[in-house]
Amino acid sequence: MKIAILGAGAWGTALAIHAAQRHDVTLWSRNAQVLESLRTAGTNQRYLPDVKVPSSMGFTDRLDEAVRDADLLVMATSVAGLEPVAQAVQALQPGDGSALPGVVCLAKGLQASTGRLPHQVLGDALPGRAVGCLSGPSFAQEVAAGLPVALTAASTDEALSHRMVQAFHHGAMRAYRSADLVGVEIGGALKNIMAVATGTCDGLGLGLNARSALLTRGLAEITRFGMAQGAQAETFLGLAGVGDLVLTCTGDLSRNRRVGLLLAKGQSLTDILATLGHVAEGVACCPAVVARAQALGVDLPISRAVLAVIEGRLSPREAVAALLAREPRAE
Numbered sequence: 001m002k003i004a005i006l007g008a009g010a011w012g013t014a015l016a017i018h019a020a021q022r023h024d025v026t027l028w029s030r031n032a033q034v035l036e037s038l039r040t041a042g043t044n045q046r047y048l049p050d051v052k053v054p055s056s057m058g059f060t061d062r063l064d065e066a067v068r069d070a071d072l073l074v075m076a077t078s079v080a081g082l083e084p085v086a087q088a089v090q091a092l093q094p095g096d097g098s099a100l101p102g103v104v105c106l107a108k109g110l111q112a113s114t115g116r117l118p119h120q121v122l123g124d125a126l127p128g129r130a131v132g133c134l135s136g137p138s139f140a141q142e143v144a145a146g147l148p149v150a151l152t153a154a155s156t157d158e159a160l161s162h163r164m165v166q167a168f169h170h171g172a173m174r175a176y177r178s179a180d181l182v183g184v185e186i187g188g189a190l191k192n193i194m195a196v197a198t199g200t201c202d203g204l205g206l207g208l209n210a211r212s213a214l215l216t217r218g219l220a221e222i223t224r225f226g227m228a229q230g231a232q233a234e235t236f237l238g239l240a241g242v243g244d245l246v247l248t249c250t251g252d253l254s255r256n257r258r259v260g261l262l263l264a265k266g267q268s269l270t271d272i273l274a275t276l277g278h279v280a281e282g283v284a285c286c287p288a289v290v291a292r293a294q295a296l297g298v299d300l301p302i303s304r305a306v307l308a309v310i311e312g313r314l315s316p317r318e319a320v321a322a323l324l325a326r327e328p329r330a331e
Ligand SMILES: NC(=O)c1ccc[n+]([C@@H]2O[C@H](COP(=O)([O-])OP(=O)(O)OC[C@H]3O[C@@H](n4cnc5c(N)ncnc54)[C@H](O)[C@@H]3O)[C@@H](O)[C@H]2O)c1
Pocket: 007, 008, 009, 010, 011, 012, 030, 031, 047, 076, 077, 078, 079, 080, 081, 082, 084, 085, 106, 107, 108, 109, 138, 139, 140, 141, 277, 278, 279, 281
């Protein structure tokens, strides 16, 4: 299969390395320095240093070259990059895309300016195309190193789900199909906010009981938010739900968890984001998630507490105190 991966951040590069074991992969990047290091050193120095990419992989800064003849398009930018890149693809292949290859999104979050889920952004920018997402517990460094990983390939288009499995289910990666695209995307988006919360809790030294409480109540919060938008409850017990929640909240490779740990140490969000070197989607989408929940009439106390901290309205300790002081309720 010919696969175009659009975006050469940490995750796009790692997934390209995996997919290239079986398929003809072209990795597109807008970043000249990233392409230069891929071509000359065989590594992505900026986003995934120390991992060699296979020599069979193609690299380009030309979107037309990447998407030409591709059987599958993989959107591997952050959520912020989804719409501009999808619009650029649409400009190359205008009109109704129902006869064109499907599009898979890797990004986890809601669009900050509109609160739309990734498949809604892609559906609007690429009319007619089948859209899906690949989500679940997956640190890029581990996937690039060829360690075992299990993911959810979600789409309401059955043919695209099968194509995703064909593309990625080999070697050390298992891909499970799901038709609950909304649930899978919401699980992936909100676990990032919970990871900021858990990192903050751990950075404050609040203990393992507190961490477990946050994970459990975080899962309840994610499930409430998802079900209010038509997601299935059981999705949140799967890889894109509890699986990714546990990984991101407890694994020190998580950028979102790292943000929380550093907020607890008193660093400013501006300084943290300036030195992180990667996207922290939980920070980027938290305002949109809280606004969407308010519009839906869904209570998200942990997400609201994270928002208060990242907006500087509460210190991490004050946010914890506010969560603990809430009125008792049934579990
Ligand atoms: N890193 C992981 O382990 C991992 C795993 C699974 C999912 N994800 C998700 O995948 C997405 C990308 O993560 P990442 O780790 O590669 O991030 P990263 O910070 O390493 O790289 C971000 C990428 O997005 C591109 N980008 C950002 N804005 C853009 C724009 N306007 N136009 C074009 N490109 C743009 C950057 O150039 C870069 O290639 C995120 O939504 C993340 O939540 C990451």
